[in-house]
Amino acid sequence: MLQQTQVIKVIDYFNNFIDRFPTLKSLAEAESEQVLACWSGLGYYNRARNLHKTAQICSIEHGDQLPVDLNQLMQLPGIGRTTAGAILSLASDLPYPILDGNVKRVMSRFNKISDEKTSAYNAKLWKQVEELMPKSHCRKYNQALMDLGSMICTRSKPHCHRCPIMKNCKARISDQVALFPQSNKKTRQINKTYHILLLVSEGQIYIEKRNSQSIWPQLWFLPMFDTEQKLQSSNLFELEHYTHYLNFNIKHILTHRKLDLQVHCYKNTTTIDRKITKNKKWTAISQYKKLPHPTALVKIIQNYLANEDT
Template sequence: MSADSFAQRLLGWFDLHGRHDLPWQHPRTPYRVWLSEIMLQQTQVATVIPYFLRFVDRFPTLPDLAAATTDHVMAHWAGLGYYARARNLHAAAKTCVANHDGDLPRDFDALHALPGIGRSTAGAILSQAWNDRFPILDGNVKRVLTRFHGIAGWPGLPAVEKQLWALAEDHLLNVPDGRLADYTQAQMDFGATLCTRAKPACGICPVQDDCVARREGLTGALPTSKPSKVLPEREAVALWLENADGEILLQRRPETGIWASLWTLPQADTDAGLRDWFAREMKGAYDNVEELPVVVHTFSHYRLHLQPLRLRKVALRAVVRDNDDLRWVARGELAALGLPAPIRKLLGN
């Protein structure tokens, strides 16, 4: 076997062993393909499927998504993580309504210009939605290509990534017309189920005969790992406040930063900072707070140790409106708001 037959061998494997019944494949519309590609960024298929089904049930078309409120979008995304994806999805939908007649553009540059759509995602959408000839280079494909071609160096480095893009484009030349969608899915399925990060199934791999990593015993070493760094540790304090009716006080996060636009408990970096906020905003005795077990949550760039403090039968000093960044919420209404997963778990919802 030669490298030139890589694509044909992968398609042959896909026909027998690939995933053909994913919900975004039936029907395979540009909107559903786009939504699935955004959800699948850094998230496994099994996790995405129930979120995808709920999302398209609530927002069945792109204009439906564009017309939705931020709260509704974030509520249907809550728990999936990497919330910038939801904000970009919502912003891109609005742009499509404003500039592209409510549809995703079938043009690489226009698609790439939308929020949250990088080069690989644009290629995946164009190839799967319209069978257009564009390469992809997600994490699975990077792993497959570095092993097959024996490419050393962390794939996130510009020089290595440039080399991988060139290889992805070369392989694409051997894909028959009309099978671009299948080839794109085949690459993702192959990396996710066979050429996995740990314990790849090299013995049943359709391209093993010409795989450099297989031949030279480098399967475990490729792709080269990202240079490690120790995650910094941060601490914060959160207030779980309840009024006389048992409603919980939630605060909307700013539009940028961690948990942007989500509703969460009032939070500060220090107990003193939270005490000052409480003195300004609330009626009650702060010293009566109940200290709950610390919540540890790991973000991509730091680990947060969040100390929740609970206080019941308090009141706000001023009346707030529903559009303010503070809101009393009944327990039965929590599911309708976008809450970060650790806060939702803390509140038992």
């Protein structure tokens, strides 16, 4: 959960997740849908799928436990070198370094490491953090290094006057702290418009499971179309029985894409045949909240629905 996600955001999800899946075995035996639902709103949903797979692999191959071995850990889906190092050092107090975003920043400043190319930059950072790694007190050392990065050696306005290693920090010595680390190259965001169909009937909304190809793969959401024509011509929902009553617009930003989501709302007060299939169904908005989906959009949609009802 902590991969590319700040601690404050994770805490509630973590507690809920541990309540729901208290052991590795219980996670391994869970349905994928339930695991994803517990992840709903946290983002990077492949992390949930990988965690689930890892639990299943460890359940079968490692006797319901994580292996205490760097290479074996790194072969598990979703566990790279940093996460493997975190497991070994924090759980077992073994001398394996971590290179997360915080430690990267500390290392970059401490030894004035910079490079044009990302791969060479990361290699230098790993080498540096390996050389500094002590053979004892590994748990406390790694935790302290991350805390140093998150609380003292912050990205902007670092608190160098309170830093315990300021005397040996090359960036500090040369008064160049602000120059490190170099800002990352930006991947430009591509604008994309989608047309979304919101069907409301007797307090329920229609949702479907997305395919594996596009964004939000295999999550439940309202039907999305590339063009308004495709939305209009989707006879799946017998649009002639519905009354169009509202359009609204949602701007949603992903890491690599700016989405302009145009929501087309249709209402129907008569009873309809609500078929539930594997990948399509009707659901009350309250139930919708418990499904795997991009929740940032659910709040907005719920607000519009609430306003319409009153």
